[in-house]
Amino acid sequence: EPEVTQTPSHQVTQMGQEVILRCVPISNHLYFYWYRQILGQKVEFLVSFYNNEISEKSEIFDDQFSVERPDGSNFTLKIRSTKLEDSAMYFCASSQTGGTGTGELFFGEGSRLTVL
Amino acid sequence: AQSVTQPDIHITVSEGASLELRCNYSYGATPYLFWYVQSPGQGLQLLLKYFSGDTLVQGIKGFEAEFKRSQSSFNLRKPSVHWSDAAEYFCAVGARGSSASKIIFGSGTRLSIRP
Numbered sequence: 001e002p003e004v005t006q007t008p009s010h011q012v013t014q015m016g017q018e019v020i021l022r023c024v025p026i027s028n029h030l031y032f033y034w035y036r037q038i039l040g041q042k043v044e045f046l047v048s049f050y051n052n053e054i055s056e057k058s059e060i061f062d063d064q065f066s067v068e069r070p071d072g073s074n075f076t077l078k079i080r081s082t083k084l085e086d087s088a089m090y091f092c093a094s095s096q097t098g099g100t101g102t103g104e105l106f107f108g109e110g111s112r113l114t115v116l
Numbered sequence: 117a118q119s120v121t122q123p124d125i126h127i128t129v130s131e132g133a134s135l136e137l138r139c140n141y142s143y144g145a146t147p148y149l150f151w152y153v154q155s156p157g158q159g160l161q162l163l164l165k166y167f168s169g170d171t172l173v174q175g176i177k178g179f180e181a182e183f184k185r186s187q188s189s190f191n192l193r194k195p196s197v198h199w200s201d202a203a204e205y206f207c208a209v210g211a212r213g214s215s216a217s218k219i220i221f222g223s224g225t226r227l228s229i230r231p
Contacts, residue, residue: 033218043160043206043221056218091160105219107152109159 002026004108006092012114016081021111023075023092032075033093033105034067036060043091049075082115089113118143118209120222128228131199137192137225139181139207148210149190150219151181155203163205166190177201202229 005024013019025032034046048055049067064086066078075094079086089112093105119142129135141147149166164175171183181192190207204226210219 035221042223045218045220048218104150104162104165106162107160 002106004092004094004106006090006108006111008111009109010112010114012116013082015084015115019079019082019086019113021077021079021090021092021113023077023094023108024073025075025092025094026096026106027073029094029096029106031055031095031097032067032069033095034077035091035093035107036088037091037110038085038088046077046090079113082113084115087113087115118147118211118220120207120209120220122205122207122222122225124225125223126226126228128230129197130230132196135192135194135197135201135227137205137207137227139190139192139222140188141190141207141209142188143209143211146185148219149181149183150208150210151175151179151190151192152206152208152221153177153203154206154224160206163192197227197229199229199231202227 004026007022032049035043036046037043045058047057047061047067064080068076089110091110092108095105121140123138151163152160153163154160163179164173164181166173166183174180179192179194181190183190204224206224207222208219
C-alpha cells in the first residue's frame with residue numbers, strides 16, 4: 001500500500017542551526033502539507049502546497065520556515081534558524097485532491113525534531 | 117474558520133467495555149469529518165471519515181462514528197474495547213471548497229484501558 005515516508009525519524013540540533021525535514025508523498029498525490037505536534041499538544045497545521053506554491057499557511061509558518069518540492073518526488077520543510085520552541089514532531093501529509101474533492105490526507109510517521 | 121472541540125482530555129475504560137469519545141465541530145456548512153488514532157511515538161492513522169450520505173460511518177478496528185448535524189457532533193464509538201486500543205484519538209474537520217484540503221485537529225483524547 002502506498003505510503004508517505006519521512007526522514008529523518010529523529011533529529012537533534014543546536015539552537016540557531018538550519019534543519020531540513022524530508023518527505024516523499026504518495027506518487028500520484030498533488031497536494032502536500034506539513035503539520036507539527038509539540039509534545040503533549042494537538043496536531044497543528046503549518047502549510048499546504050499545490051502546483052509548486054504555497055496554498056495556505058498558518059500563523060506558525062513564519063519567515064523561518066520554507067517548503068520546497070525540489071525534484072518532483074520530495075517535499076521538504078526547512079527551518080532556517082531553529083529555536084527551542086521548534087522542538088516537535090513534524091508530520092508530512094499528502095492528498096490526491098483538494099478543495100471540492102474528498103481531500104483525504106495521508107500522513108507520514110513523523111520526524112521528531114529536538115532543539116538543544 | 118472551522119474548529120474542533122474534544123471535551124475529554126483523558127478517558128479510562130475497562131477492557132471489554134463500550135467506548136464513546138466526544139467531538140464537536142464548528143463550521144458554517146457540512147464539513148468533512150475524520151477520526152485519527154495515534155499510538156505512542158507513532159504517526160496518525162485514519163480510523164474513519166465522513167464526507168456525505170449515511171450519517172453512521174464504519175471504520176477500521178471496529179470503530180464507528182455518527183454525524184449529527186443538529187448537535188454539530190461526530191462522536192466515535194466502539195462496542196467493546198481491547199487493550200490495544202489505548203492511544204490518543206484526534207477528531208478533525210476539513211473545509212469544503214477551500215483551495216487545499218487542510219484539516220484542523222482537535223486537542224485529542226487519550227484513551228487508557230483498565231485490565
